[in-house]
Amino acid sequence: MEDKSIEIKKDITNIFNKVSAVFDGSGPRYFTYFGERLVEFADVKEGERVLDVASGKGASLFSAAEKVGKSGVVTGIDIAEGMVNEIDLEMQRRGVKNVHAMVMDAEKLEFANQTFQHILCGFGVFFLPNYKVAFHEFMRVLKSGGRFSFTTFLRKKDEKFMWLNELFDKYLPVFEDELDEYQSEDIPEFDTEEGLYKILNQAGFKNIQVISEEKVFIYKDEQEWWDKLWTHGAISTLEKIPKDMLEDFKSEVFEKLREMKEAGGIPHTKSVLYAFGEKL
Numbered sequence: 444m445e446d447k448s449i450e451i452k453k454d455i456t457n458i459f460n461k462v463s464a465v466f467d468g469s470g471p472r473y474f475t476y477f478g479e480r481l482v483e484f485a486d487v488k489e490g491e492r493v494l495d496v497a498s499g500k501g502a503s504l505f506s507a508a509e510k511v512g513k514s515g516v517v518t519g520i521d522i523a524e525g526m527v528n529e530i531d532l533e534m535q536r537r538g539v540k541n542v543h544a545m546v547m548d549a550e551k552l553e554f555a556n557q558t559f560q561h562i563l564c565g566f567g568v569f570f571l572p573n574y575k576v577a578f579h580e581f582m583r584v585l586k587s588g589g590r591f592s593f594t595t596f597l598r599k600k601d602e603k604f605m606w607l608n609e610l611f612d613k614y615l616p617v618f619e620d621e622l623d624e625y626q627s628e629d630i631p632e633f634d635t636e637e638g639l640y641k642i643l644n645q646a647g648f649k650n651i652q653v654i655s656e657e658k659v660f661i662y663k664d665e666q667e668w669w670d671k672l673w674t675h676g677a678i679s680t681l682e683k684i685p686k687d688m689l690e691d692f693k694s695e696v697f698e699k700l701r702e703m704k705e706a707g708g709i710p711h712t713k714s715v716l717y718a719f720g721e722k723l
């Protein structure tokens with residue numbers, strides 16, 4: 444179990460190190476959009492101390508840094524060194540002084556008890572093999588009255604994109620799903636409102652709220668949509684397609700995208716859940 448979890452984290456680290464330079468850097472920047480919305484919903488205020496877990500390139504981090512101002516501080520942690528390096532570069536570019544970023548595992552936080560008023564985590568919780576350990580850590584490092592706010596993708600997918608799963612099924616070799624086997628005792632429902640209430644409740648959070656949002660993003664053309672697909676976690680699936688079949692897969696994807704293209708471009712709806720819990 445412990446070994447399996449180490450293996451999963453190694454794979455995740457490799458994936459995000461690979462995409463760190465291009466992550467959310469092209470097409471509609473939806474991670475940035477949802478990251479900034481998360482900070483608004485979390486109600487981060489001037490002077491506060493904020494921890495951004497699984498910070499990526501800082502979709503929430505830089506927005507939180509603006510809110511806390513000079514008298515506050517925002518610390519970003521990510522398991523992928525490439526992401527942390529990207530944050531360092533962006534910090535220099537923006538000249539911000541109230542941000543720190545470091546490589547750290549969300550399940551082993553190296554902070555004292557009761558350090559932060561807020562913990563943020565944009566699209567990170569579903570990567571944690573031992574999420575209960577991580578949530579326990581979040582509770583430990585939050586001050587009393589502190590809030591944990593995070594986003595996940597809603598189970599409901601854009602119906603106009605159902606063909607994508609069918610294409611993946613067609614082109615992916617059949618694997619035994621080891622992750623399902625590993626999690627079979629306790630599969631957390633991070634993709635439903637009920638699931639998030641239950642998870643936060645079991646972790647001891649109070650005053651729980653879950654809000655959903657549907658947002659349409661427009662891609663200018665097929666190439667932009669395709670390029671974006673290679674900039675985030677989806678590459679773990681794409682890389683499983685045998686190399687000699689990738690061109691055929693791409694042609695079928697482009698054909699489907701052309702069918703759904705409108706005058707302004709290709710619309711793609713993202714459905715997201717924002718969840719909040721308080722440590723009393």
Ligand SMILES: C[S@@+](CC[C@H](N)C(=O)[O-])C[C@H]1O[C@@H](n2cnc3c(N)ncnc32)[C@H](O)[C@@H]1O
Binds near residue numbers: 452498500501521565
């Ligand atoms: C989809 S990205 C989201 C990044 C950012 N929060 C955003 O919204 O743009 C997920 C991030 O989680 C990080 N991550 C995954 N497992 C982690 C862990 N155990 N500890 C810390 N970070 C982790 C990945 O390296 C990646 O940067």
